[in-house]
Amino acid sequence: MSITSIIFLVFALFVFLSSFFTVKQQTAVIIERFGKFLSVRNSGLQLKIPIIDRIAGRVNLKIQQLDVIIETKTKDNVFVKMKVSVQFKVIQDKVYDAFYKLEYPHDQITAYVFDVVRAEVPKLKLDDVFERKDDIAIAVKRELNEAMMTYGYDIINTLVTDIDPDLQVKNAMNRINAADREKTAAEFEAESSRIRIVAKAKAEAESKRLQGQGIADQRREIARGLVESVEVLNNVGINSQEASALIVVTQHYDTLQAIGADTNSNLILLPNSPQAGSDMLNNMVASFSASNQVGEMMKKNTPVLKKQKPESRFRDAPENPENPDITV
Incomplete structure (x- = not known):
């Protein structure tokens, strides 16, 4: 076999093998013939004419995510950095538009996100930005859908995943929050x-x-007990004064006994002697007797005053018949 034949066979084998190609799942292939769009091939084993047809590009049909970081200013003049995540995919029926109409889809999406965020955030205060981040995400999605649908892209979702104010503002917010919690x-x-x-x-x-x-x-019961004690002593011939003195002496000795029962007590009674009880009893009896004698003497020396009717200045003056209180 000659060298020419070998070259021809190799070339024929190469042409035959280049006629077949495979397309992966969730991928679309653009076929051009002499530089002109021919067809869109989906997943599987595909056939093309060698040399005449060529693969112009492959389009990913999976959901993709683009993270866009934007720095903007709020209504109260606070600069914040926001991270907006855009989830999008190429519409399978519009692969032609996605491939030929838009060369840099990521740049296009980023530009729209910047435009919408910088139009919405300056209308809000910093606190409202945190509270209404979902509204900002919805506005971004609405604008992107209207713009990117023309180019064959479908915006699945947009999320504001991060809001990062200036460091000094963040510290001030933390101090305000801490002060509020301390107040509570x-x-x-x-x-x-x-x-x-x-x-x-x-x-x-x-x-x-x-x-x-x-x-x-307690005092009521003590008084009742004293009354009963006096009555008992009276029944055995002891008068009330002597009974009262005896009860006081008895309470005195009870107090001494209670104090002596406490071994840790440092209380000292001055003056105190064995005959203190009898002296107290004699003194009290003598005092009661003297008090009774003074009382009897005061009763004898007190004159009895009778109420006399005041005499009239004019004894013989007749009364006024019209007014008996006035004398003539």
Whole structure:
């Protein structure tokens, strides 16, 4: 076999193999014939005429995402950086428009995003930008859909994924938030303290009331016991003064016994002696007797005053018949 034949066979094999090509899933291939659009080939094994037909390009039909970072100013003159994520794809029926009408789709989408964001954000204050970021995303999607549909692109979704104010503004916002939270915490702590104070005051008031009631009951029972003791002593021939003195002396010794029962007590009674009780009893009996004698003497020396009718200045003057209070 000659060299020419070998070259011819190799060339024929090359032409045969170049007639077939494959297209991946979610991809479209543009076929041109002598530089002119011929057809769009979808996924699978495809055939073309070698040398005459060529693959002009491949179009991705998957959903793609483009992240656009924009710096703009709010209504209250705060500069913020916003990150807008645009999810888009090529419409399968408009692969021709997507391939031939638009050369740089990413640049086109970025330009529209810049235009919409810089038109919407300056209308809002910084706080409103955070609260209404979804409205900004919807506005971007609406404008992009109207513009990119002509070029065979479908905007699936737009998301404002990040809002980054200036560092000083961010620190000021954090300080305001911290101060607001501290204010709320102080209000709760004050309310908690007030509740504790009110509850403590109510408890103390109730304790004092019960304590007073207990003391009153105690004194009432002591008085009742003293009355009964005096009556018992009177029945055995001891008068009330002597009975009262005896009861006081008894309470004195009870007090001494209670003090002596406490081993940790440092209380000292001065003056104090073994005959202190008898001295107290004698002194009290003598005092009661002297008091009774003084009382009897005061009753004897007190004159009895009788109420006399005042004499009239004019004894013999007749009364006025018209007015008995006036004498003539």
